[in-house]
Amino acid sequence: NAGVTQTPKFQVLKTGQSMTLQCAQDMNHNSMYWYRQDPGMGLRLIYYSASEGTTDKGEVPNGYNVSRLNKREFSLRLESAAPSQTSVYFCASSEDETSGNTIYFGEGSWLTVV
Amino acid sequence: GQQVMQIPQYQHVQEGEDFTTYCNSSTTLSNIQWYKQRPGGHPVFLIQLVKSGEVKKQKRLTFQFGEAKKNSSLHITATQTTDVGTYFCAGPIKGNTPLVFGKGTRLSVIA
Numbered sequence: 001n002a003g004v005t006q007t008p009k010f011q012v013l014k015t016g017q018s019m020t021l022q023c024a025q026d027m028n029h030n031s032m033y034w035y036r037q038d039p040g041m042g043l044r045l046i047y048y049s050a051s052e053g054t055t056d057k058g059e060v061p062n063g064y065n066v067s068r069l070n071k072r073e074f075s076l077r078l079e080s081a082a083p084s085q086t087s088v089y090f091c092a093s094s095e096d097e098t099s100g101n102t103i104y105f106g107e108g109s110w111l112t113v114v
Numbered sequence: 115g116q117q118v119m120q121i122p123q124y125q126h127v128q129e130g131e132d133f134t135t136y137c138n139s140s141t142t143l144s145n146i147q148w149y150k151q152r153p154g155g156h157p158v159f160l161i162q163l164v165k166s167g168e169v170k171k172q173k174r175l176t177f178q179f180g181e182a183k184k185n186s187s188l189h190i191t192a193t194q195t196t197d198v199g200t201y202f203c204a205g206p207i208k209g210n211t212p213l214v215f216g217k218g219t220r221l222s223v224i225a
Binding site: 031033035040041042043044045048058061090097099100102103104105106107108 | 120123144145147149155157159162164183205206211212213214215
C-alpha cells in the first residue's frame with residue numbers, strides 16, 4: 001500500500017522555468033493538499049482540493065496552480081519559478097476536508113530554484 | 115498568517131530528560147492533532163484530541179487538550195534518541211476547514 005506518492009523527489013530549476021509536481025494517493029480519499037515547508041515556518045497550505053472537481057486557495061497560493069486530475073491525482077504547477085519557491089513540498093490526503101480527519105503525507109519533493 | 119502558535123521552536127535535551135511542547139490558538143478548536151516529522155522525513159500523525167480537558171497517553175508521550183480547547187501540550191517522559199524530530203500541532207481555525215499547522219518544535223536529544 002503506497003499511500004501518497006509524489007514525484008519528483010528532487011529537482012533543481014532555473015529562475016523562470018516551469019515544472020509540475022505530481023501526486024497520487026491510493027487510499028480512495030476525497031481531499032488532497034499541497035503544503036510547503038520552509039525552515040522555521042512550519043507547514044503552510046498552498047492549495048487544497050476538498051473533492052474531485054474542486055480546488056481552493058490555501059495560505060500561500062501565489063505563484064502556483066493546481067489541477068485535480070481525478071480522485072487519485074492532484075498536481076502542483078509552478079509556471080515561472082522564483083528563488084522564493086525553493087522549499088520542500090508535501091502532497092497530502094485525507095478522507096475529506098473536515099478537520100477531524102487524519103492527514104497522510106507523501107515523502108516530499110525538494111525543489112531548489114537558482 | 116498562522117494562528118496556531120507553538121513553543122518552543124527548538125529544544126535540546128539530554129537523553130533521559132523530559133520534554134514538553136505547547137500549542138496555543140486564538141480561537142476555540144473543535145479538535146487538535148499532533149504530528150511528528152523525523153529529520154529528512156514527512157509528518158506522521160500521532161494523535162487527535164477532541165474533548166475539553168482530554169488527556170491521552172502513548173507510552174512515554176502524554177497529550178493534553180485544555181479546558182477551553184484553545185491550547186494543548188505534548189509531554190515526553192525520559193526522552194530517547196528515537197524521539198528526535200519536529201513535533202507539530204494542527205487545528206481547524208475556521209470551522210471545518212483544512213488544518214492549520216503550528217511552526218513546530220524541533221527536539222534534539224543528546225546521548
